[in-house]
Structure formats: C-alpha cells, structure tokens
Amino acid sequence: MAKLRFHIRYPEEKIPSPILYEIGKEYQVVPSIRRADVRETTGWMDVEFTGEADEIDRAVQGLRQKGCMVDPIELNVVE
C-alpha cells in the first residue's frame, strides 16, 4: 500500500460537484482531505490517497480528466 499526498485545484465549474467522492468510487483508493479552501471562483484541497501506487496513478489521471490540476503536496519541487 502506498500513501501519496497531492494538492488538487479544480476549475470554477467543478466546485459544486463531489469529485473526490466519485474518484473514491471509480478507483481503489481512499482519499483523506487535510486542508481545503473553496471560494466562489477557485478551490483547492490537500489530499492523501491510500492504495496501490499504480491505482493512485490512475486516480490522478482520472482527476485530470475531470478537469482538475494535480500537483505534489510540495507544489513545484524542480527549482
């Protein structure tokens, strides 16, 4: 089992939809939200996924397909 942490941003039109709930159903991963900030036109959350590493990879791809931007919890590490 792997635990990977991500910073997820979602576009304005996705703010009302239960994205993490959907991801938890579509993939074998358990999401845990630690911090989030949702405003009228912008939203982000810091999340930990527990699951097999490859399945977490697929879940991240799934989030991207839904229009989310997914970065490591540290944001940019290449500097």
Next chain:
Amino acid sequence: MIKKMQSLVCRECGKEYPTQDIHVCELCFGPLEVKYDYAAIKQVMTREKIASGPHSLWRYVDLLPVEGTHFIGLHAGFTPLVHAKNLGAFLGLDNLYIKNDCVNHPTLSFKDRVVAIALTRARELGFETVACASTGNLANSVSAHAASAGMKCYVFIPGDLEAAKVLGNLIYRPNVVEIEGNYDDVNRLCSEIAGERHWAFVNINIRPYYAEGSKTLAFETAEQLGWRAPDQVVVPMASGSLLTKIWKGFKEFEKLGILDSVNTKINGAQAEGCSPIATAFREGRDFFKPVKPHTIAKSLAIGNPADGYYALKTAAESQGAMDAVTDDEIVESIKLLAQTEGIFAETAGGVTIGVLRKLVKQGRIQKSDVTVAYITGNGLKTQEAVVDSVGRPFRIPPSLSHFIKTFAIEESA
C-alpha cells in the same frame, strides 16, 4: 555550542515535530519551519561576536539550523555589498546598493548559501546521499558541494535543458538523471522519488533547513550597512522562499537586539512570462493562480511556487510591493547594470533591476531611501539571453592606420 533549534513547527496549525528530515505536517500537510530558542541565542549572539567570525555565512551560525561545527560549504556567503553610485545616479537614487551574489562561492549564485546549510544539516542527520530536482543553479551548487564533501549525489533534470546547464553538473560527476516528459510529469516523479528513497533531497525533505540559508543575505546586508536595516529591498522570486527569508532575517536581528529597528519594505520581482506572485499582488489577491512559464528568466520560471502564499503575506506585512518586467526589459536591465556598475548578472538580476526601475518610477522607492537590490546569479551562466544584443567586436586588419580610421582618432604628429 548552545541548543538553538527547538523543533520543526507547522506554519499552518502550529504542531511541533523533532528536528529531523521531515518537511510536511502529518496533520494538515502544511509546510514545516525551524523553531529557535531566541532567548538562548540572545545570550551568545552579539555584533562583536559576529564581526570576529569567519568571512563566510558561518559567522551567523547562531541563527542557522545546524548543531555541530563540521561545516560543508566553508566559503559560501559574505559577498560584496556595492554602493551603486552610477546606477543610483541614473535612477535618481542617492543610496542604492547591490548585494552581489554573482560571486558567491563555489557556483556563482545565491543557491550556494542554501546548499551549504542543507548539506551540513544532511550530514548531521546521517545522510550519505544528497539529491535535488533542478533546472540550473540549485543543481550546480548541490553537485559542487557534494563533490567537495565526498557525498553521493543525484541530480534530476528535465530532458530539454540547455547544454551549459547540464555540463555545469556533469563536471562534478554526480549521477545526472534526465527525465523525459513535460514539467509537471518531471515534477511529480521527483516528488515521488523523494518519498521513496531515503536520501537528503535538499529542497524537499531538507527544505526547512535549506531555506534558512537565505536569511544570511539579510544578515550580511545589515552588517555591511553598518548594523542597520535598509529602507527598501528588491528581491527576485521563483518559489518565493528567498523573499520571505530575507524578511525573517531582518526581523530576527531586531528580535535579538542586533538591529535597533526594522522598517524595511520587502519588494518582490518576477518576469511577466512567469509572474503568478506579482500578478496576485497587483490584483490585490492573497492567493496566486499557477501559470505555465514562458520567459528567458529560467531560474525564476516556477509556475506553481511553494512559498508564493507566504511571499504575498511578507509584502503585505512589510508594506512592500511586487511587479514584473518583460523579457526585453530584463535584457536591457542586465546591460544597464553591467554598463553602470561592472556587474554581469544572469537573467534573475535583470528582473531585479527592471522591477527596481519600475518601483522608482511609480514613486514607491524614494530618492533618499537606503535601497538594496539582490543580484543572485552570474551572467556567464545565461549568455543566450544577451548574446544577440551586445554587438560585435570591431574587426580590423593588423595595421595602425586601420585602427586609427576605425576610431576616427586624430593622427598624432
């Protein structure tokens, strides 16, 4: 030596952790920062003691996050603070200073400061292998310091870097890993490798210590100005860490009584082609929107800056400002600095000088303000940026008359 580090503390929720190789709060995932015992440090750290210390950043060891005295990077820091009279006259400033980190040792950028601290701490924590993910200055510095310290080294770089930047690593013989794919993929893989391997990734799991090295730019500035804080500073921003740490450095000196008072305005500079932090400032937001970088200032091309939020807070707290300049303005400013002060800066320096000019024009920086511009990297590393705009040499046959004709000099009798 006193026990100066108390813990690592979460910048968001305040939870404390031992001073190990961790960088993210287990609870809220906020970033961790070193917590010092300032009362104990105040007992030992004085102007006199600092002044009698080594001519390097290690003269400020009492405020740096290391425990022993077995340092790596013995010659980093203590770079010149130049009273820039010519550039000052051009801009209409009486008290302009250039903090010249173009000549930092050993790899000619301010990154030698943060890496000296990071590797010293990494070795204290028992690491034998150091690593970083980088597009330039950081990788060069980690490679060089690891070579001198005899540590194993891995450097992760994107697959499309300029030849000179790749060479600037290879010469020190670290393991250089070129990763295929776009920036986001490279970034994510590096974060995952850092989680997987038990190595000291200087800007990831060692980041709480690494970042503190930037404070020494503030310490030196204050000491070199004769123990006073400047009225204004202009700082280039990539992740935004440097800017927040310069503020922290001045405030620490104030807290310890080494400076009487600090009223420095901390101003931030970015390139228009990658200005998430400056744009948020200009639009009056307390959060930034990530961008896809497109600028010649590659050392500042961080589209999703880890400390962007804290940089915005610092500017607000200190009543500083932020702005950005175009690639053309960057080139023009590199040339202006070179031609007025004889200092050849890399593109980040062009960003700093360009934004300094803007802030003067806007009236935010006044004629009599003691102003320090941070020039953080060397122009020889980014020659591509200016190669097409510096002209060519005069080419003449080997004859005196040609020389005289070329320069229209009166022939002497």
